Amino acid sequence: MTGATIWLTGLPSAGKTTIAYALAERLRAEGHRTEVLDGDEIREFLSAGLGFSREDRHTNVQRIGFVAGLLASHGVKVLVPVIAPYADSREAVRKRHAAASTPYLEVHVATPVEVCSERDVKGLYAKQAAGEISGLTGVDDPYEAPAAPDLRIESQHQSVDESATAVRALLAERGVL
Ligand SMILES: Nc1ncnc2c1ncn2[C@@H]1O[C@H](COP(=O)(O)OP(=O)(O)OP(=O)(O)O)[C@@H](O)[C@H]1O
Numbered sequence: 001m002t003g004a005t006i007w008l009t010g011l012p013s014a015g016k017t018t019i020a021y022a023l024a025e026r027l028r029a030e031g032h033r034t035e036v037l038d039g040d041e042i043r044e045f046l047s048a049g050l051g052f053s054r055e056d057r058h059t060n061v062q063r064i065g066f067v068a069g070l071l072a073s074h075g076v077k078v079l080v081p082v083i084a085p086y087a088d089s090r091e092a093v094r095k096r097h098a099a100a101s102t103p104y105l106e107v108h109v110a111t112p113v114e115v116c117s118e119r120d121v122k123g124l125y126a127k128q129a130a131g132e133i134s135g136l137t138g139v140d141d142p143y144e145a146p147a148a149p150d151l152r153i154e155s156q157h158q159s160v161d162e163s164a165t166a167v168r169a170l171l172a173e174r175g176v177l
């Protein structure tokens with residue numbers, strides 16, 4: 001089986017986790033070995049103790065990229081719904097995959113901040129607006145949108161299923177299915 005890392009980057013509440021799990025369910029049903037490395041779970045264990053400074057966000061992304069690359073090199077489809085706000089952090093992960101000849105695909109879940117802040121799954125946008133937290137990606141912390149992602153998803157214009165289908169089509173097109 002061909003492994004690959006599929007990174008879903010985007011703002012909080014963009015739909016990264018939702019789309020990743022929807023796709024994972026389908027890939028598993030088709031018999032593909034599939035893992036989801038979700039940002040929240042990772043921060044509880046692998047990245048416990050890291051905060052949200054630029055440096056810590058970078059470290060978090062490198063750790064996740066390292067594990068994803070290992071799994072992918074053993075034939076696993078690794079879906080990574082993690083914000084990864086900095087272009088250079090994502091680029092470093094991409095380069096290490098390239099050096100190991102492991103497929104790496106970048107999907108930008110490009111839901112606009114206005115839509116994300118309405119969804120506000122974790123209440124972060126409301127807390128930021130109320131002055132209870134600061135450093136929220138896309139609001140008062142940077143989000144460097146990918147200039148040339150392998151796929152851009154406008155989740156405000158399509159269903160979760162349609163987005164999962166689009167990512168699956170990308171995998172097929174790149175020969176990793
Ligand atoms: N078309 C859509 N595509 C994706 N999600 C949608 C869509 N319409 C509504 N939603 C809802 O938007 C929310 C997206 O939340 P989700 O946890 O997936 O975001 P996230 O990008 O993982 O955010 P975070 O970075 O905070 O983890 C979910 O509650 C989902 O049901």
Ligand SMILES: [Mg+2]
Binds near residue numbers: 016018038039040081
């Ligand atoms: Mg998420």
